[in-house]
Amino acid sequence: MKRIHLTPEDLVRVRVGAPLGAFAETMLATRVLQRPDAALFDGWRRQVRSAMPTDFGVLADIVPARDTFVDLITPTKGARSLEAGIEALHLASNREICRELACTVRHRAADGEAPLPTWTAGLLDRRANARASIAAAAVAFHNAAFAGRWAHVQSYLDATAERMARAMASEGVEGLFAMLRPHARWRTPWLEIRRTPYCHDEYPGGRGLLVVPSLFASPRPVLLMSTVDSATAPILVVPAARDLADLAAAWGPRPANEALVALLGRTRAAALEAVAAGRTTSELARELGVSPATASEHATILRESGLIDSHRRRNAVRHELTTLGAALLDGKVDEARRTA
Numbered sequence: 001m002k003r004i005h006l007t008p009e010d011l012v013r014v015r016v017g018a019p020l021g022a023f024a025e026t027m028l029a030t031r032v033l034q035r036p037d038a039a040l041f042d043g044w045r046r047q048v049r050s051a052m053p054t055d056f057g058v059l060a061d062i063v064p065a066r067d068t069f070v071d072l073i074t075p076t077k078g079a080r081s082l083e084a085g086i087e088a089l090h091l092a093s094n095r096e097i098c099r100e101l102a103c104t105v106r107h108r109a110a111d112g113e114a115p116l117p118t119w120t121a122g123l124l125d126r127r128a129n130a131r132a133s134i135a136a137a138a139v140a141f142h143n144a145a146f147a148g149r150w151a152h153v154q155s156y157l158d159a160t161a162e163r164m165a166r167a168m169a170s171e172g173v174e175g176l177f178a179m180l181r182p183h184a185r186w187r188t189p190w191l192e193i194r195r196t197p198y199c200h201d202e203y204p205g206g207r208g209l210l211v212v213p214s215l216f217a218s219p220r221p222v223l224l225m226s227t228v229d230s231a232t233a234p235i236l237v238v239p240a241a242r243d244l245a246d247l248a249a250a251w252g253p254r255p256a257n258e259a260l261v262a263l264l265g266r267t268r269a270a271a272l273e274a275v276a277a278g279r280t281t282s283e284l285a286r287e288l289g290v291s292p293a294t295a296s297e298h299a300t301i302l303r304e305s306g307l308i309d310s311h312r313r314r315n316a317v318r319h320e321l322t323t324l325g326a327a328l329l330d331g332k333v334d335e336a337r338r339t340a
Contacts, residue, residue, distance in 0.1 A: 002193040003201045013208020014173050016165040019157035020212060022150055023085020024073040026142040027063050028216035034065035038218040040247060053140030058133050061117045068107040071100050074224045082142055086135040094124050096228045149251050153215055156250040160213040160240045180238055183221050193221050207233040213240035215250050245321035248276045248329060271298045272329060275308050280316040
């Protein structure tokens, strides 16, 4: 477990941040690919391994399965697109990269792990090809990992950040922290982060905390801290996907599934696909081109079949896939039968 001590000064500076961006998610996806304990991504790992780029080892050297990795995310934070992230990597100061490398070396030595490969020293020499090699490997792996779905993932993370911000605006910091369960738990004055093994405590010291959702911060939250700017708030990167339904929503619409159409009917199959991204009844009606009453009827049938869940929030009812609905939508018939 890792504990973050939040003083009253920290609590008034807790914020929800924008998602990290394509380069950062690609780095975190590198880690998840190597972690069998991130069981939610088993299916994704099988698909990606069938199309692995040959230079993946470059990324695995600096972002292995373990919790300690070379943090190239903090130096490139705020870069939304993959191209902007790579540009930020090339422009990152040698001072910051040097400190990130030193921090990783120190943690590896303390844990009795092997040192970093010798080629990583080239990250401090702009004439070397180390940063270019990482950039090329990141582009190749990003294409394999997201398979053209990045726009959907980005939209999903944006929507998740907006929900977190709304919860904080309406329910305060405790409302935001409640959304982080089971990955984190607020026990005044500590925010306890589920981590293994035990990690030392952190004291932001009045800087606050920036909470950011990520698809590939799995299976546990990741805490990022600047090594060069002591005034910058730590970034707590939390998993945005909790189950198969969330993962299905993140990947966005699927190609037409004629077997699903034959089973449910074209409109109801379209309704199930739309709900994968999370929809209110009004949004569902607009997407299907039907009246709200008809959309509500479709949602009721899907809910009674165990394919979706519906939750009222204020004046709207929001629908989301169940694990059974996600499995059926993905064509995982055997898994759907087991769930049923």
